[in-house]
Amino acid sequence: xxxxxxxxxxxxxxxxxxxxxxxxxxxxxxxxxxxxxxxxxxxxxxxxxxxxxxxxxxxxxxxxxxxxxxxxxxxxxxxxxxxxxxxxxxxxxxxxxxxxxxxxxxxxxxxxxxxxxx
Numbered sequence: 001x002x003x004x005x006x007x008x009x010x011x012x013x014x015x016x017x018x019x020x021x022x023x024x025x026x027x028x029x030x031x032x033x034x035x036x037x038x039x040x041x042x043x044x045x046x047x048x049x050x051x052x053x054x055x056x057x058x059x060x061x062x063x064x065x066x067x068x069x070x071x072x073x074x075x076x077x078x079x080x081x082x083x084x085x086x087x088x089x090x091x092x093x094x095x096x097x098x099x100x101x102x103x104x105x106x107x108x109x110x111x112x113x114x115x116x117x118x
Contacts, residue, residue: 007039007046019060022096026058026067029102033109042070053116056109064093067100067108074111081107 004010007027014020023046030037030048037048037055045068047057057068064086069075072089075082081104086093092108094100100108 007041010046014060016060016096018096019065022065022099023058023060025099026105029105030056030109033106034113050113050116055112055116065096065099067092067094069108069112071112071115074108074115077111078104078108
């Protein structure tokens with residue numbers, strides 16, 4: 001994938017329409033939950049910052065999409081609700097045809113916001 005300067009460029013460069021649509025929806029949901037978050041890049045993928053601190057990120061890969069709450073604690077505390085998704089310390093992997101539900105995204109982003117408030 002070419003090096004992109006904006007999240008819009010990143011999404012437009014995705015060749016897989018299903019991944020693009022899934023990530024556009026995820027991005028829109030995050031923007032709705034935290035409208036004053038700043039968009040940019042972190043580690044080469046689209047990310048949101050809140051009050052100057054990393055909030056969440058997302059990306060597309062060959063066989064999946066990823067959502068990054070940037071917190072192992074947030075993932076661990078929602079492990080039951082994330083059953084069925086491939087998880088690692090800081091990553092939630094999902095197939096574009098089976099994306100994260102809006103209510104779950106809201107819970108994850110709100111949990112991350114709570115961490116940043118501490």
